[in-house]
Amino acid sequence: MSQIPAARSQDLAPCRTCGRRFAQDVLLRHDPICRKVFNKKRKPFSSMEQRLQGTEIMTVRKQHPQKKQPEKKSNWRQHHEDFINAIRSAKQVTKALKEGRPLPPPPPPSINPDYIQCPHCSRRFNEAAAERHMKFCEEQAARRAFAAKTTRPVGKKLVTQRKPPAAAALPHRKRAQEGSQYR
Ligand SMILES: [Zn+2]
Ligand SMILES: [Zn+2]
Incomplete structure:
Protein backbone atom coordinates (compact mmCIF):
# COMPACT_ATOMS: atom_id res chain seq x y z
CA MET A 1 0.00 0.00 0.00
CA SER A 2 3.05 2.24 0.23
CA GLN A 3 2.98 4.88 -2.42
CA ILE A 4 5.70 4.84 -4.97
CA PRO A 5 7.38 8.12 -5.89
CA ALA A 6 6.22 9.18 -9.33
CA ALA A 7 9.73 9.86 -10.55
CA ARG A 8 10.68 6.18 -10.27
CA SER A 9 7.47 4.72 -11.62
CA GLN A 10 8.97 4.08 -15.06
CA ASP A 11 11.33 1.54 -13.50
CA LEU A 12 8.40 -0.40 -12.13
CA ALA A 13 6.44 -3.24 -13.61
CA PRO A 14 2.92 -4.17 -12.56
CA CYS A 15 2.28 -7.42 -10.74
CA ARG A 16 0.03 -9.58 -12.92
CA THR A 17 -1.81 -10.85 -9.87
CA CYS A 18 -2.56 -7.75 -7.83
CA GLY A 19 -1.73 -4.95 -10.27
CA ARG A 20 0.58 -3.15 -7.88
CA ARG A 21 3.80 -1.87 -9.36
CA PHE A 22 7.20 -3.01 -8.22
CA ALA A 23 10.80 -2.72 -9.24
CA GLN A 24 11.83 -5.68 -11.40
CA ASP A 25 13.89 -7.39 -8.69
CA VAL A 26 11.16 -6.88 -6.10
CA LEU A 27 8.54 -8.16 -8.50
CA LEU A 28 10.50 -11.38 -8.98
CA ARG A 29 10.25 -12.05 -5.28
CA HIS A 30 6.74 -10.68 -4.95
CA ASP A 31 5.07 -12.56 -7.76
CA PRO A 32 5.03 -16.13 -6.33
CA ILE A 33 4.06 -14.85 -2.87
CA CYS A 34 1.31 -12.69 -4.25
CA ARG A 35 -0.16 -15.52 -6.28
CA LYS A 36 -0.19 -17.77 -3.24
CA VAL A 37 -1.94 -15.12 -1.15
CA PHE A 38 -4.35 -14.37 -3.92
CA ASN A 39 -5.35 -18.00 -4.27
CA LYS A 40 -5.95 -18.22 -0.53
CA LYS A 41 -8.18 -15.19 -0.61
CA ARG A 42 -10.23 -16.61 -3.43
CA LYS A 43 -11.27 -19.61 -1.40
CA PRO A 44 -15.00 -19.47 -0.63
CA PHE A 45 -15.55 -17.78 2.68
CA SER A 46 -17.06 -19.73 5.52
CA SER A 47 -20.79 -20.29 5.70
CA MET A 48 -20.59 -19.14 9.33
CA GLU A 49 -19.66 -15.68 8.18
CA GLN A 50 -22.52 -15.75 5.73
CA ARG A 51 -24.94 -16.76 8.43
CA LEU A 52 -23.72 -14.00 10.71
CA GLN A 53 -24.25 -11.47 7.98
CA GLY A 54 -27.69 -12.86 7.36
CA THR A 55 -28.81 -12.48 10.96
CA GLU A 56 -27.33 -9.04 11.20
CA ILE A 57 -29.32 -7.84 8.24
CA MET A 58 -32.42 -9.50 9.65
CA THR A 59 -32.15 -7.99 13.10
CA VAL A 60 -30.51 -4.63 12.61
CA ARG A 61 -31.99 -3.89 9.21
CA LYS A 62 -31.68 -0.32 7.99
CA GLN A 63 -31.97 1.30 11.40
CA HIS A 64 -28.45 1.97 12.63
CA PRO A 65 -25.91 0.28 10.40
CA GLN A 66 -23.05 1.78 12.42
CA LYS A 67 -24.19 -0.02 15.58
CA LYS A 68 -22.84 -3.44 14.82
CA GLN A 69 -23.06 -6.46 17.01
CA PRO A 70 -19.87 -7.22 18.90
CA GLU A 71 -17.92 -10.09 17.47
CA LYS A 72 -19.08 -13.48 18.61
CA LYS A 73 -16.05 -14.56 20.55
CA SER A 74 -15.19 -16.35 23.77
CA ASN A 75 -18.79 -17.47 24.03
CA TRP A 76 -17.91 -20.48 26.10
CA ARG A 77 -16.41 -18.24 28.76
CA GLN A 78 -19.56 -16.15 28.95
CA HIS A 79 -21.76 -19.22 28.97
CA HIS A 80 -19.64 -20.70 31.71
CA GLU A 81 -19.94 -17.55 33.81
CA ASP A 82 -23.68 -17.43 33.30
CA PHE A 83 -23.90 -21.07 34.25
CA ILE A 84 -21.90 -20.54 37.47
CA ASN A 85 -23.94 -17.47 38.34
CA ALA A 86 -27.18 -19.30 37.76
CA ILE A 87 -26.13 -22.16 40.03
CA ARG A 88 -24.86 -19.78 42.69
CA SER A 89 -28.06 -17.77 42.79
CA ALA A 90 -30.16 -20.94 42.77
CA LYS A 91 -28.23 -22.18 45.77
CA GLN A 92 -28.75 -18.89 47.56
CA VAL A 93 -32.45 -19.00 46.86
CA THR A 94 -32.68 -22.55 48.19
CA LYS A 95 -30.72 -21.59 51.29
CA ALA A 96 -32.87 -18.52 51.88
CA LEU A 97 -36.03 -20.57 51.53
CA LYS A 98 -34.76 -23.14 54.03
CA GLU A 99 -33.82 -20.47 56.55
CA GLY A 100 -36.95 -18.45 55.96
CA ARG A 101 -34.98 -15.38 54.94
CA PRO A 102 -35.99 -12.99 52.19
CA LEU A 103 -34.87 -14.13 48.77
CA PRO A 104 -31.68 -12.62 47.39
CA PRO A 105 -32.02 -10.29 44.45
CA PRO A 106 -31.72 -11.89 41.03
CA PRO A 107 -28.21 -11.83 39.54
CA PRO A 108 -27.49 -8.87 37.30
CA PRO A 109 -28.03 -9.69 33.65
CA SER A 110 -24.65 -10.36 32.16
CA THR A 151 -46.16 18.43 16.59
CA ARG A 152 -43.52 20.36 14.69
CA PRO A 153 -44.73 21.50 11.26
CA VAL A 154 -42.13 20.79 8.63
CA GLY A 155 -42.53 22.60 5.34
CA LYS A 156 -40.08 20.61 3.31
CA LYS A 157 -38.00 17.54 3.73
CA LEU A 158 -35.11 18.10 6.06
CA VAL A 159 -31.80 17.59 4.34
CA THR A 160 -29.66 17.77 7.46
CA GLN A 161 -30.99 15.92 10.46
CA ARG A 162 -29.33 17.15 13.59
CA LYS A 163 -30.88 14.50 15.81
CA PRO A 164 -32.46 11.15 15.10
CA PRO A 165 -36.26 11.41 15.28
CA ALA A 166 -36.48 9.34 18.46
ZN1 LIG B 1 1.07 -8.82 -6.53
ZN1 LIG C 1 -35.85 -1.67 22.15
Missing part, protein backbone atom coordinates in the same frame (compact mmCIF):
# COMPACT_ATOMS: atom_id res chain seq x y z
CA ILE A 111 -23.74 -8.94 28.82
CA ASN A 112 -24.06 -12.06 26.79
CA PRO A 113 -22.41 -11.75 23.39
CA ASP A 114 -25.14 -14.00 22.01
CA TYR A 115 -27.70 -11.42 22.90
CA ILE A 116 -28.98 -9.05 20.29
CA GLN A 117 -28.99 -5.38 21.02
CA CYS A 118 -32.13 -3.51 20.14
CA PRO A 119 -31.16 -0.67 17.79
CA HIS A 120 -33.93 1.50 19.22
CA CYS A 121 -33.35 1.31 22.96
CA SER A 122 -29.92 -0.42 23.18
CA ARG A 123 -31.24 -3.08 25.52
CA ARG A 124 -30.07 -6.61 24.93
CA PHE A 125 -32.21 -9.68 24.48
CA ASN A 126 -31.83 -13.28 23.55
CA GLU A 127 -32.76 -14.15 20.02
CA ALA A 128 -36.37 -15.09 20.63
CA ALA A 129 -37.08 -12.15 22.90
CA ALA A 130 -35.23 -9.72 20.66
CA GLU A 131 -37.46 -10.56 17.74
CA ARG A 132 -40.59 -9.84 19.72
CA HIS A 133 -39.16 -6.81 21.47
CA MET A 134 -37.68 -5.09 18.45
CA LYS A 135 -40.92 -5.28 16.53
CA PHE A 136 -42.61 -3.63 19.47
CA CYS A 137 -39.79 -1.18 20.07
CA GLU A 138 -39.66 -0.21 16.43
CA GLU A 139 -43.34 0.62 16.53
CA GLN A 140 -42.78 2.73 19.61
CA ALA A 141 -39.87 4.51 17.97
CA ALA A 142 -41.89 5.12 14.84
CA ARG A 143 -44.75 6.45 16.94
CA ARG A 144 -42.38 8.81 18.73
CA ALA A 145 -40.91 9.93 15.44
CA PHE A 146 -44.37 10.44 14.02
CA ALA A 147 -45.43 12.44 17.06
CA ALA A 148 -42.32 14.59 16.81
CA LYS A 149 -43.03 15.21 13.16
CA THR A 150 -46.68 16.17 13.58
CA ALA A 167 -34.19 11.70 20.37
CA ALA A 168 -36.19 14.68 19.17
CA ALA A 169 -39.33 13.40 20.90
CA LEU A 170 -40.39 14.97 24.17
CA PRO A 171 -38.16 13.53 26.89
CA HIS A 172 -40.81 12.97 29.55
CA ARG A 173 -43.03 11.22 27.07
CA LYS A 174 -40.17 9.05 25.93
CA ARG A 175 -39.35 7.98 29.45
CA ALA A 176 -42.96 7.14 30.23
CA GLN A 177 -43.21 4.94 27.16
CA GLU A 178 -39.94 3.23 27.84
CA GLY A 179 -41.05 2.44 31.35
CA SER A 180 -44.05 0.61 30.02
CA GLN A 181 -41.82 -1.56 27.88
CA TYR A 182 -40.52 -3.47 30.86
CA ARG A 183 -42.27 -6.76 31.09
Whole structure:
Protein backbone atom coordinates (compact mmCIF):
# COMPACT_ATOMS: atom_id res chain seq x y z
CA MET A 1 0.00 0.00 0.00
CA SER A 2 3.05 2.24 0.23
CA GLN A 3 2.98 4.88 -2.42
CA ILE A 4 5.70 4.84 -4.97
CA PRO A 5 7.38 8.12 -5.89
CA ALA A 6 6.22 9.18 -9.33
CA ALA A 7 9.73 9.86 -10.55
CA ARG A 8 10.68 6.18 -10.27
CA SER A 9 7.47 4.72 -11.62
CA GLN A 10 8.97 4.08 -15.06
CA ASP A 11 11.33 1.54 -13.50
CA LEU A 12 8.40 -0.40 -12.13
CA ALA A 13 6.44 -3.24 -13.61
CA PRO A 14 2.92 -4.17 -12.56
CA CYS A 15 2.28 -7.42 -10.74
CA ARG A 16 0.03 -9.58 -12.92
CA THR A 17 -1.81 -10.85 -9.87
CA CYS A 18 -2.56 -7.75 -7.83
CA GLY A 19 -1.73 -4.95 -10.27
CA ARG A 20 0.58 -3.15 -7.88
CA ARG A 21 3.80 -1.87 -9.36
CA PHE A 22 7.20 -3.01 -8.22
CA ALA A 23 10.80 -2.72 -9.24
CA GLN A 24 11.83 -5.68 -11.40
CA ASP A 25 13.89 -7.39 -8.69
CA VAL A 26 11.16 -6.88 -6.10
CA LEU A 27 8.54 -8.16 -8.50
CA LEU A 28 10.50 -11.38 -8.98
CA ARG A 29 10.25 -12.05 -5.28
CA HIS A 30 6.74 -10.68 -4.95
CA ASP A 31 5.07 -12.56 -7.76
CA PRO A 32 5.03 -16.13 -6.33
CA ILE A 33 4.06 -14.85 -2.87
CA CYS A 34 1.31 -12.69 -4.25
CA ARG A 35 -0.16 -15.52 -6.28
CA LYS A 36 -0.19 -17.77 -3.24
CA VAL A 37 -1.94 -15.12 -1.15
CA PHE A 38 -4.35 -14.37 -3.92
CA ASN A 39 -5.35 -18.00 -4.27
CA LYS A 40 -5.95 -18.22 -0.53
CA LYS A 41 -8.18 -15.19 -0.61
CA ARG A 42 -10.23 -16.61 -3.43
CA LYS A 43 -11.27 -19.61 -1.40
CA PRO A 44 -15.00 -19.47 -0.63
CA PHE A 45 -15.55 -17.78 2.68
CA SER A 46 -17.06 -19.73 5.52
CA SER A 47 -20.79 -20.29 5.70
CA MET A 48 -20.59 -19.14 9.33
CA GLU A 49 -19.66 -15.68 8.18
CA GLN A 50 -22.52 -15.75 5.73
CA ARG A 51 -24.94 -16.76 8.43
CA LEU A 52 -23.72 -14.00 10.71
CA GLN A 53 -24.25 -11.47 7.98
CA GLY A 54 -27.69 -12.86 7.36
CA THR A 55 -28.81 -12.48 10.96
CA GLU A 56 -27.33 -9.04 11.20
CA ILE A 57 -29.32 -7.84 8.24
CA MET A 58 -32.42 -9.50 9.65
CA THR A 59 -32.15 -7.99 13.10
CA VAL A 60 -30.51 -4.63 12.61
CA ARG A 61 -31.99 -3.89 9.21
CA LYS A 62 -31.68 -0.32 7.99
CA GLN A 63 -31.97 1.30 11.40
CA HIS A 64 -28.45 1.97 12.63
CA PRO A 65 -25.91 0.28 10.40
CA GLN A 66 -23.05 1.78 12.42
CA LYS A 67 -24.19 -0.02 15.58
CA LYS A 68 -22.84 -3.44 14.82
CA GLN A 69 -23.06 -6.46 17.01
CA PRO A 70 -19.87 -7.22 18.90
CA GLU A 71 -17.92 -10.09 17.47
CA LYS A 72 -19.08 -13.48 18.61
CA LYS A 73 -16.05 -14.56 20.55
CA SER A 74 -15.19 -16.35 23.77
CA ASN A 75 -18.79 -17.47 24.03
CA TRP A 76 -17.91 -20.48 26.10
CA ARG A 77 -16.41 -18.24 28.76
CA GLN A 78 -19.56 -16.15 28.95
CA HIS A 79 -21.76 -19.22 28.97
CA HIS A 80 -19.64 -20.70 31.71
CA GLU A 81 -19.94 -17.55 33.81
CA ASP A 82 -23.68 -17.43 33.30
CA PHE A 83 -23.90 -21.07 34.25
CA ILE A 84 -21.90 -20.54 37.47
CA ASN A 85 -23.94 -17.47 38.34
CA ALA A 86 -27.18 -19.30 37.76
CA ILE A 87 -26.13 -22.16 40.03
CA ARG A 88 -24.86 -19.78 42.69
CA SER A 89 -28.06 -17.77 42.79
CA ALA A 90 -30.16 -20.94 42.77
CA LYS A 91 -28.23 -22.18 45.77
CA GLN A 92 -28.75 -18.89 47.56
CA VAL A 93 -32.45 -19.00 46.86
CA THR A 94 -32.68 -22.55 48.19
CA LYS A 95 -30.72 -21.59 51.29
CA ALA A 96 -32.87 -18.52 51.88
CA LEU A 97 -36.03 -20.57 51.53
CA LYS A 98 -34.76 -23.14 54.03
CA GLU A 99 -33.82 -20.47 56.55
CA GLY A 100 -36.95 -18.45 55.96
CA ARG A 101 -34.98 -15.38 54.94
CA PRO A 102 -35.99 -12.99 52.19
CA LEU A 103 -34.87 -14.13 48.77
CA PRO A 104 -31.68 -12.62 47.39
CA PRO A 105 -32.02 -10.29 44.45
CA PRO A 106 -31.72 -11.89 41.03
CA PRO A 107 -28.21 -11.83 39.54
CA PRO A 108 -27.49 -8.87 37.30
CA PRO A 109 -28.03 -9.69 33.65
CA SER A 110 -24.65 -10.36 32.16
CA ILE A 111 -23.74 -8.94 28.82
CA ASN A 112 -24.06 -12.06 26.79
CA PRO A 113 -22.41 -11.75 23.39
CA ASP A 114 -25.14 -14.00 22.01
CA TYR A 115 -27.70 -11.42 22.90
CA ILE A 116 -28.98 -9.05 20.29
CA GLN A 117 -28.99 -5.38 21.02
CA CYS A 118 -32.13 -3.51 20.14
CA PRO A 119 -31.16 -0.67 17.79
CA HIS A 120 -33.93 1.50 19.22
CA CYS A 121 -33.35 1.31 22.96
CA SER A 122 -29.92 -0.42 23.18
CA ARG A 123 -31.24 -3.08 25.52
CA ARG A 124 -30.07 -6.61 24.93
CA PHE A 125 -32.21 -9.68 24.48
CA ASN A 126 -31.83 -13.28 23.55
CA GLU A 127 -32.76 -14.15 20.02
CA ALA A 128 -36.37 -15.09 20.63
CA ALA A 129 -37.08 -12.15 22.90
CA ALA A 130 -35.23 -9.72 20.66
CA GLU A 131 -37.46 -10.56 17.74
CA ARG A 132 -40.59 -9.84 19.72
CA HIS A 133 -39.16 -6.81 21.47
CA MET A 134 -37.68 -5.09 18.45
CA LYS A 135 -40.92 -5.28 16.53
CA PHE A 136 -42.61 -3.63 19.47
CA CYS A 137 -39.79 -1.18 20.07
CA GLU A 138 -39.66 -0.21 16.43
CA GLU A 139 -43.34 0.62 16.53
CA GLN A 140 -42.78 2.73 19.61
CA ALA A 141 -39.87 4.51 17.97
CA ALA A 142 -41.89 5.12 14.84
CA ARG A 143 -44.75 6.45 16.94
CA ARG A 144 -42.38 8.81 18.73
CA ALA A 145 -40.91 9.93 15.44
CA PHE A 146 -44.37 10.44 14.02
CA ALA A 147 -45.43 12.44 17.06
CA ALA A 148 -42.32 14.59 16.81
CA LYS A 149 -43.03 15.21 13.16
CA THR A 150 -46.68 16.17 13.58
CA THR A 151 -46.16 18.43 16.59
CA ARG A 152 -43.52 20.36 14.69
CA PRO A 153 -44.73 21.50 11.26
CA VAL A 154 -42.13 20.79 8.63
CA GLY A 155 -42.53 22.60 5.34
CA LYS A 156 -40.08 20.61 3.31
CA LYS A 157 -38.00 17.54 3.73
CA LEU A 158 -35.11 18.10 6.06
CA VAL A 159 -31.80 17.59 4.34
CA THR A 160 -29.66 17.77 7.46
CA GLN A 161 -30.99 15.92 10.46
CA ARG A 162 -29.33 17.15 13.59
CA LYS A 163 -30.88 14.50 15.81
CA PRO A 164 -32.46 11.15 15.10
CA PRO A 165 -36.26 11.41 15.28
CA ALA A 166 -36.48 9.34 18.46
CA ALA A 167 -34.19 11.70 20.37
CA ALA A 168 -36.19 14.68 19.17
CA ALA A 169 -39.33 13.40 20.90
CA LEU A 170 -40.39 14.97 24.17
CA PRO A 171 -38.16 13.53 26.89
CA HIS A 172 -40.81 12.97 29.55
CA ARG A 173 -43.03 11.22 27.07
CA LYS A 174 -40.17 9.05 25.93
CA ARG A 175 -39.35 7.98 29.45
CA ALA A 176 -42.96 7.14 30.23
CA GLN A 177 -43.21 4.94 27.16
CA GLU A 178 -39.94 3.23 27.84
CA GLY A 179 -41.05 2.44 31.35
CA SER A 180 -44.05 0.61 30.02
CA GLN A 181 -41.82 -1.56 27.88
CA TYR A 182 -40.52 -3.47 30.86
CA ARG A 183 -42.27 -6.76 31.09
ZN1 LIG B 1 1.07 -8.82 -6.53
ZN1 LIG C 1 -35.85 -1.67 22.15
